[in-house]
Amino acid sequence: MPRLVFTLAVAVLAVVLGGELAPVDGQATSGEYKIGVLEPITGPLAFEGKRHVQGLEIVRDLINQRGGVMGKKLVLSMADATDPTAAATEANRLITREGVKIITGTFSSRLCGAASEVAARHDVIYWESSCVDPRFNKRGLKNVYRTEIDATGFGWYNIEFIAKHLAPRLNLKPNQIKVAFLSEDSSYGQGVTESARQRAKSEFGMQEVMLEYYNWQTLNDMTPTILKMKQLNPDVVHHIGFGNDAVLFWRQSKEQSFLFKALVHAGATGYGGTDFGKALGNDANGVFALLEPGPGFRLEALRPEGREIEKAFRDAVQKETGTYPFGAHQLAGSGLWLLKLVLDRAQSDDPEKFRAAVMSLDLPVGSMINGWGVKFSEIGQNANDRVQHYMLQWQNGQLVTVWPEEFTTLRAKWIPLGAWDQRK
Amino acid sequence: MDPARRLGPAQIGVLTQLVVATVLLGGIYALISVGLTLIFGIMRVVNFAHGEFLMLGMYLAFWAFVAFTADPYFVVVVAIPLFFVVGLVVYGLVMRGVIHASHNVQIFTTVGLSTVLQNVALVAWSGDFRYVRPWHLSTVLRAGSTIFNLTQVVASLIAVALTLTLVAFMKWTHAGRVMRATAQDRDAATLMGIDTDRVYRLTFAIGIAAVGAAGVLVAPLYSVYPTAGLQFVLLSYVVVVLGGLGDMLGAMIGSLIVAAVEVAGSYLFGAAWKEIFYFILFILVLGFRPAGLFGQRGAGTLGV
Structure with a gap:
């Protein structure tokens, strides 16, 4: 009876596959909840975009192991935002074809503006985790939120570090410090540099x-x-680099024996990327980059709930990639985790209820991944002093956390930077 | 006045260093532009995928270094025949069909090729910045207080050698004469019994071999990533135009001019200005001496 055999086979297959697809661990969820993800997966920005996707997928799994969102399994619908035009069309597609009510993304400041315009037009929530263009939430768009600080926040932290940590260790008063500002000319570079210049001068x-x-x-x-620069003889070089430019500046400074006391950068590009260490090895020693926490970060400095999710996240990234989380993982991951907190509170993706939930969240520093806290302003921007940032330093091939000191077991070295061949 | 711009004895050291920077940077530009000049000069095709072949050369250096810790100076010996073959294959598959087509078709074809190569590299090797770090990277030679980066010195010397070899090849070999004849008048060359298709194939292969070798040689100086070619490709067009659209020695001098404009502009006005200056130069040359600063043979086929 071939018919029976067939039916049997189908039944067996259904059981086997069903078993495969059932959730392996964690709380039961019923149904799925889909959100849109816009990241550059191909094109010149792909190198960071792919890490964002990795961070999102890791945290999606952590969320689903912890009950999903609003009791449903969280599903990510990925779209490739190669450039601003693609970001806008893909945002459109996610909304009209996939029917998502929330979009998250996007690595670059070049992309978030275009994509969020589209979302706002369709009354869809735009949840930005990593673009840092200061203009992002100053355009009067209602459903636009950003979990990370903007570029001006980076400049704020950099000057904080120079004035409060470097100046005393250099035996200089902040107003005696000579700073050279050098930067790539993207909106990110300009945002950080201009806010740093302003704070350095006025404050x-x-x-x-x-x-x-x-x-x-x-x-x-x-x-x-x-x-x-050699002739201007600065104490501190404030250099926002993107890629090859950081390596080129550092290598050619060495060749020209250009000596200064410290170099401070901000962000996961340029000096803040792992590629910088790979390109220069121990020659990279001494460079500072403002980032999300790295090795040396003390879990004990966090609140219990922050400690739990930070540890789970760090372990999951370690298991998946074999390394400590990169900035891209941390930004995308913490953004998605914060989205879960909001959705669980709102129990709805209705823009009004969602907004009420966002505004009512008030968590101190140390409450979640990266040791961040939460307090959104009316324009949908998480606060500088809640989104704790950390100064990392290249030490023998690794970027390690060195400041603020209460959050780390490691200490900043080579202040001031000695001769080029003596930074070991 | 800004202390950095005040003239004085201390400036002489800086000035010497700036001149050295110009010559060494010019050497790199010349090395990269040689292949483009050749292909443009003989085939009258603007190869928009030039930068991508440079990028492939850089990846060759990178992977050879990762797999065998092979020094780029050794890899370059392998790269020349390898990229010669790549050139032959690409000519057969892509260029042959459009060689007699209009310039528009050729431009679309090479731009398409460029996009394909960039994305193949992205899919195959990801968008990460990669670096080649041979032991001699960052080795500097000193003459008094003036500093020379060894890798740049070698790249410049090879650029000079390559240019002179190609000039000699074009001038004194039979193949070179045939190539020049084809460049000057394609139809007449065909009538004289020259197999122009074969000339183009050879030209393209030599041009690609030159840029592939250039990619290997500059890989230690810059990061290797799928769109690395874009960093150089615009300015190599400027170089080719300044040099006279196909004139090898002209391109060499064009490279030095672009480098000088870049270095002086960066020092005096800031790095953001350098492109403004060399594109102004580019427009002036196109406007007043469209056949290039030094003129050129067979310019008639370009309609200039």
């Missing part, structure tokens, strides 16, 4: 000896800039 009276912007994609030689 601490630091001396600005140089300001220079450049396009990192066409920069092939830093020697002229370095020769100019």
Whole structure:
């Protein structure tokens, strides 16, 4: 009876596959809840975009092991936002074809603006985890939120570090410090640099000896800039680099024996990327980059609930990639986790109820992944002093957490930077 | 006045260093532009995928270094024949069909090829920045207080050698004469019994071999990533135009001019200005000397 055999086979298959698909562990969820994800998965921004996706997938699994969102299994619908045009079309597609009510993303400041315009037009919630363009939530769009601080926050933290930590260790008063500002010319670079300049001058009276912007994609030689800087003799170089430019500046500074006391950067690009260490090995020693926490980060400094999820997240990333989480993992991951907290509180994706839930969240520093807290402003921006940022330093091939000191077991070295061959 | 710009004895050291930076950077630009100049000069095709072949050369250096810790100076010996073959294959598959087509079709074809190569690299090797770090990277030679980066010195010397070899090849070999004849008048060359298809194939292969070798040689200086070629490709067009659209020695001098404009512009006005300056130069040359600063043979086929 071939018919019976067939039916049997189908039944067996159904049982086997059903078993495969059932949730392996954690609380039971019923049904699925789908959100849209926009990240650059191909194109020139893909190197970071793919790590964002990895971070999102890891936290999605952590969320689903912990009851999903609103009692449903969280599902991510991925779209490739190669450039601003693609970001806008893909946002449109996610909303009209996939029917999502919430979109999260996007690595780059080039993308978040275009994509969020589309979301706002459709009354869809845009939940940004990593673009840092200061203009992002100053456009009067109602359902636009950002979990990370903006570029001006990075500048704020950098000057905080220079004034409160570097100055005493250099035996200088903040107003005696000479700073050279050098930056790539994206909205990110300009946002950080301009806010840093402003705070350095108005609050601490630091001396600005140089300001220079450049396009990192066409920069092939830093020697002229370095020769100019050598004559201006800055104490601190505040350099926002993106990729090759950071390596080029550091390598050619070494070649030209350009000595200064410290270099401070912000963000996961340039000096803040692992590629910088790979390119330079121990020659990278001493560079500071403002980032999310890295090795040395003390779990004990966090609140219990923050400690639990931070540890689970760190272990999951370690298992998946074999490394400590990168900034891209941490930004995307913490953004998604915060979205879960909001959805669980709102129990709805209705924009009004969602907004009420966002505004009512008030969590101190140390409450979640990265040791962050939560307090959103009316324009949908998480607060500078809640989104705790950390100064990391390149020490023998690794970026380690060195400041604020209460959050780390490790300490900043090479202040001031010695001769190039003595930073070991 | 800004202390960095004040002229004085201390500036002489800086000035020397700036001149050295110009020559060394010019050397790199010349190395990268040689292949483009050749292909443009003979085939009259603007190869928009030039930067992507450079990128492939950089990846070759990277993977050879990762797999065998092979020094780029050794890899370059392998790269030349390898990229020659790549050139032959790409010519057969892509360029042959459009060689007699209009310039528009050729531009679309090479732009398409460029996009394909970038994305193949992205899919195959991801978008990560990669680095080649041979032991001699960052080795510097000193003459007084002036500093020379060894890798840049070698790249410049090879650029000079490559240019002179190609000039000699074009001038004194039979194949070179045939190539020049084809460049000057394709139809007349065909009538004289020259197999122009074969000339184009050879030209393309030599051009790609040159840029592949350039990619290997500059890999230690820059990061390797799928769109690395874009960093150089625009300025190599400027170089080719300044040099006279196909003139090898002209391209060499064009490279030095672009480098000088870049270095002086960066030092005096800031790095953001360098492109403004060399594109102004580009427009001026196109406007007043469309056949390039040094003129060129067979310019008639370009309609200039």
